[in-house]
Amino acid sequence: MDVDAVKQFLTGLQQTIVASLSGIDGRAFRRDEWSRREGGGGITQVLEDGVAFERAGVNFSHVSGPNLPPSASAGRPELAGRSFQALGVSLVLHPRNPYVPTAHMNVRFLVAEQDGAAAVWWFGGGMDLTPYYGFEDDARHFHAACRDALAPFGAGYYPRFKLWCDEYFHLRHRGEPRGIGGIFFDDLNEPDFNRAFALTCSVGEHFLPAYEPIVQRRRNEPYGERERDFQAYRRGRYVEFNLVYDRGTLFGLQSGGRTEAILMSLPPRVEWRYDWKPEPGSPEAKLYTEFLIARDWAD
Amino acid sequence: MDVDAVKQFLTGLQQTIVASLSGIDGRAFRRDEWSRREGGGGITQVLEDGVAFERAGVNFSHVSGPNLPPSASAGRPELAGRSFQALGVSLVLHPRNPYVPTAHMNVRFLVAEQDGAAAVWWFGGGMDLTPYYGFEDDARHFHAACRDALAPFGAGYYPRFKLWCDEYFHLRHRGEPRGIGGIFFDDLNEPDFNRAFALTCSVGEHFLPAYEPIVQRRRNEPYGERERDFQAYRRGRYVEFNLVYDRGTLFGLQSGGRTEAILMSLPPRVEWRYDWKPEPGSPEAKLYTEFLIARDWAD
Numbered sequence: 001m002d003v004d005a006v007k008q009f010l011t012g013l014q015q016t017i018v019a020s021l022s023g024i025d026g027r028a029f030r031r032d033e034w035s036r037r038e039g040g041g042g043i044t045q046v047l048e049d050g051v052a053f054e055r056a057g058v059n060f061s062h063v064s065g066p067n068l069p070p071s072a073s074a075g076r077p078e079l080a081g082r083s084f085q086a087l088g089v090s091l092v093l094h095p096r097n098p099y100v101p102t103a104h105m106n107v108r109f110l111v112a113e114q115d116g117a118a119a120v121w122w123f124g125g126g127m128d129l130t131p132y133y134g135f136e137d138d139a140r141h142f143h144a145a146c147r148d149a150l151a152p153f154g155a156g157y158y159p160r161f162k163l164w165c166d167e168y169f170h171l172r173h174r175g176e177p178r179g180i181g182g183i184f185f186d187d188l189n190e191p192d193f194n195r196a197f198a199l200t201c202s203v204g205e206h207f208l209p210a211y212e213p214i215v216q217r218r219r220n221e222p223y224g225e226r227e228r229d230f231q232a233y234r235r236g237r238y239v240e241f242n243l244v245y246d247r248g249t250l251f252g253l254q255s256g257g258r259t260e261a262i263l264m265s266l267p268p269r270v271e272w273r274y275d276w277k278p279e280p281g282s283p284e285a286k287l288y289t290e291f292l293i294a295r296d297w298a299d
Numbered sequence: 300m301d302v303d304a305v306k307q308f309l310t311g312l313q314q315t316i317v318a319s320l321s322g323i324d325g326r327a328f329r330r331d332e333w334s335r336r337e338g339g340g341g342i343t344q345v346l347e348d349g350v351a352f353e354r355a356g357v358n359f360s361h362v363s364g365p366n367l368p369p370s371a372s373a374g375r376p377e378l379a380g381r382s383f384q385a386l387g388v389s390l391v392l393h394p395r396n397p398y399v400p401t402a403h404m405n406v407r408f409l410v411a412e413q414d415g416a417a418a419v420w421w422f423g424g425g426m427d428l429t430p431y432y433g434f435e436d437d438a439r440h441f442h443a444a445c446r447d448a449l450a451p452f453g454a455g456y457y458p459r460f461k462l463w464c465d466e467y468f469h470l471r472h473r474g475e476p477r478g479i480g481g482i483f484f485d486d487l488n489e490p491d492f493n494r495a496f497a498l499t500c501s502v503g504e505h506f507l508p509a510y511e512p513i514v515q516r517r518r519n520e521p522y523g524e525r526e527r528d529f530q531a532y533r534r535g536r537y538v539e540f541n542l543v544y545d546r547g548t549l550f551g552l553q554s555g556g557r558t559e560a561i562l563m564s565l566p567p568r569v570e571w572r573y574d575w576k577p578e579p580g581s582p583e584a585k586l587y588t589e590f591l592i593a594r595d596w597a598d
Binding site: 032046048055057172239240243253259262263264266267268269270271272273274275 | 329539574
């Protein structure tokens with residue numbers, strides 16, 4: 001395994017994505033380089049109150065520490081107590097127009113080390129889409145890009161990582177998926193470093209082709225207060241998922257990560273309402289009945 | 300111990316508080332009675348978009364189940380696997396005027412049972428205040444009421460429960476207290492049922508005298524967009540605490556509680572901003588430098 005190669009890929013990926021998003025929006029990202037006392041650091045790039053994006057955060061981080069946090073060792077108790085390095089790019093994009101879905105993408109590499117033992121490493125990542133108003137074309141396009149990202153590595157990956165995504169981005173307390181899914185994977189160390197790395201690169205590189213056409217297609221759709229209200233309400237689910245369940249968020253907070261960079265995933269403006277339900281048959285209800293259900297989008 | 304007496308007290312307390320808050324606001328609460336498949340139920344009373352309260356929720360619940368949830372047995376591993384009953388009143392009030400603080404109060408009673416073993420019971424609860432703009436008078440008044448609630452039971456309770464509150468309502472990832480505290484207690488089963496119950500009743504009954512005068516004093520303070528923005532921003536901390544750390548919220552979600560009733564504690568309208576800091580010397584900065592610090596307010 002080659003930590004430097006992973007780092008070089010990740011910093012390059014961050015730059016490519018930031019440049020593209022900045023081109024879409026017309027505004028520049030703010031760039032913060034930071035380091036942490038416990039080891040490592042990162043580059044946070046953020047755009048707030050943009051034209052297309054109300055909040056867009058693209059983080060690179062490379063952190064290390066003497067003890068693998070519990071959120072990372074939960075599935076691998078034999079690694080508890082090992083020192084670790086974690087490298088990743090993580091992004092969450094909250095568009096202004098409620099017809100443009102929120103998007104999330106993450107690629108990461110972990111190494112757990114211990115004197116006198118072989119280093120254990122694995123990749124993880126994925127991307128998923130959270131629409132406010134669903135469009136079949138968009139869902140099909142996004143999932144097709146996810147499938148294309150994985151296809152060169154074997155036909156089995158997409159169905160497996162699609163299901164994993166559906167299972168992971170699930171709000172148990174709501175009995176609701178977070179959005180229409182995408183792909184999610186973790187603990188990937190097969191068949192060897194080079195191929196697992198190549199698969200992870202492919203996921204990262206397919207994000208822009210998966211998402212950019214959807215933004216361009218929907219960004220000029222007219223909307224009013226009703227659509228903004230529904231967007232603000234649904235963003236509440238995003239907050240609930242990220243703070244209650246998301247392993248990446250918990251890993252960041254537990255490992256003494258930079259709070260402002262980690263919580264950049266939270267939406268800029270959110271509303272909660274008691275026991276609110278959409279009018280049956282309304283465009284808002286359609287999100288629940290036709291999109292927030294288990295569906296195969298890439299056929 | 301006497302579960303019926305506790306239940307009678309709690310339903311009466313909910314009624315008294317709802318009637319008072321409704322009188323302050325001028326609008327009526329919506330009332331939902333609910334039951335859950337796993338056992339028990341509750342009464343949710345909620346006011347949204349009121350005059351004084353943008354969101355006010357006062358819950359009563361009496362739930363039971365075959366397995367004490369992990370959030371309740373964490374400090375008492377010997378009780379894991381026992382059946383339980385949990386009764387409580389829990390309220391969170393989010394005022395509209397940013398000069399009126401958000402308030403939280405909870406009183407609860409838990410019983411863990413097992414065939415062939417004596418039932419184990421305990422009380423818990425507390426109240427605390429989360430201002431957006433701090434006022435020394437308000438902080439002193441609130442803490443004095445907390446002290447008065449506990450004084451009849453021994454001079455040691457207030458300092459102990461005040462410290463417990465400071466420790467509990469702490470956002471580790473921000474290095475910040477949630478607000479100016481108050482009192483918090485858990486696992487109270489001393490010196491006997493009658494006296495632990497009486498102490499808990501006193502805490503519940505002191506909520507209105509602690510909070511109502513503050514609402515009346517500040518509710519007509521003029522404010523503008525700046526104050527509303529700061530309130531929306533600071534409410535983000537409330538969400539972070541409740542979803543990441545709060546044991547009551549986790550207990551509710553883990554025990555299959557009614558999600559809409561549990562998450563009524565979340566503010567109606569919230570904003571997150573990247574790396575935002577108040578202007579040094581501003582009224583907003585004063586909240587951090589003079590109120591969100593460890594202070595003795597009841598001297």
